[in-house]
């Protein structure tokens with residue numbers, strides 16, 4: 423009789439297997455920016471020019487787009503795949519797509535720009551090694567984006583641990599590839615981003631036009647752009663070092679999708695492994711439900727594999743669990759070293775708004791609960807983390823402080839987890855759990 427996969431792959435040393443496999447390095451990036459600045463079009467163009475999608479599919483999309491009078495949306499539709507998104511013309515959830523260069527296997531997490539969808543963006547950003555911030559260079563658009571989501575998104579991804587940013591200064595075709603406009607935008611963004619704790623080494627500005635494809639994969643040809651000698655978007659992406667993989671740590675996976683009633687197993691989940699690894703046959707623990715399950719099969723990018731490691735976004739087909747215990751946003755961990763459920767913690771926050779002891783919604787990725795900031799413990803020096811003032815009365819936007827948060831419902835949280843605090847639909851602060 424053939425050995426079952428669970429016996430075959432049990433007790434592999436996944437870190438060693440990974441070394442041996444010679445697998446390409448992996449990088450996940452999130453695409454952020456103000457609504458309509460061209461995120462989906464830019465990513466659609468990237469996939470199209472890298473031959474990830476063929477001309478026939480694009481023609482089909484264009485035809486469909488024309489029937490509803492939105493032909494310029496065809497490229498964006500490559501990313502915004504669901505019909506709900508098409509009808510509304512905005513991205514409503516995280517779309518993932520893959521492509522590769524000689525060096526790297528990339529996963530694009532396309533986050534929506536619409537204001538109401540910030541929780542989804544938080545979920546995307548918490549899975550990202552770096553971010554592509556798309557800015558519409560055309561007259562007035564950059565400025566209105568700055569008042570809109572451009573700054574908030576940049577602050578959010580930074581507070582979720584993203585250190586590297588590629589700023590795609592997009593729609594350059596609408597301003598005849600104006601060097602002075604590109605420089606004006608780069609200058610204004612640099613000033614803002616360095617005060618938001620990005621190091622200037624971690625930021626690259628790339629002028630491009632997603633709609634025409636100039637300087638995305640193809641170098642820009644027009645003589646208007648002869649002043650530009652820097653990288654194309656794909657070159658800038660390839661030059662980005664992915665974050666460190668925590669393969670040796672205990673398993674932590676955040677569920678982004680749950681699929682019920684599959685052929686392989688009654689329930690399947692997918693999500694990014696933040697730390698550790700998982701192999702076929704493993705027992706896992708789902709939190710906050712605190713229920714165990716068995717991994718029957720693992721797929722990465724639709725191919726069955728024996729194991730998956732930190733940085734990958736696998737689908738796990740599970741048995742021995744009631745599907746009601748698994749929801750998007752939940753955490754999967756190893757029962758040997760589980761993440762604990764807690765209802766009080768201290769965290770270091772970066773304030774986006776004035777922060778006072780008050781009620782807040784606390785997000786860990788998509789998982790969230792109501793709670794309150796019960797105490798402002800100290801204001802901290804941004805660079806050194808040292809205490810500047812004990813028990814401040816209020817924390818101002820841009821300041822870093824240590825606060826105590828009390829939750830109404832327990833959440834699976836541990837030291838080093840990123841949380842976002844929101845109030846009445848606005849992000850007031852983002853922070854790092856300290857204890």
Ligand SMILES: Nc1nc2c(ncn2[C@@H]2O[C@H](COP(=O)(O)OP(=O)(O)OP(=O)(O)O)[C@@H](O)[C@H]2O)c(=O)[nH]1
Nearest residue numbers: 458459460461462463494512513535593631632633
């Ligand atoms: N001229 C020009 N138009 C562009 C370019 N890129 C995008 N557009 C247009 O800008 C509009 C918005 O583009 P999208 O890609 O849907 O923008 P988005 O940022 O993904 O929007 P959301 O998904 O709603 O957040 C569409 O009409 C695009 O055709 C560009 O490089 N040049």
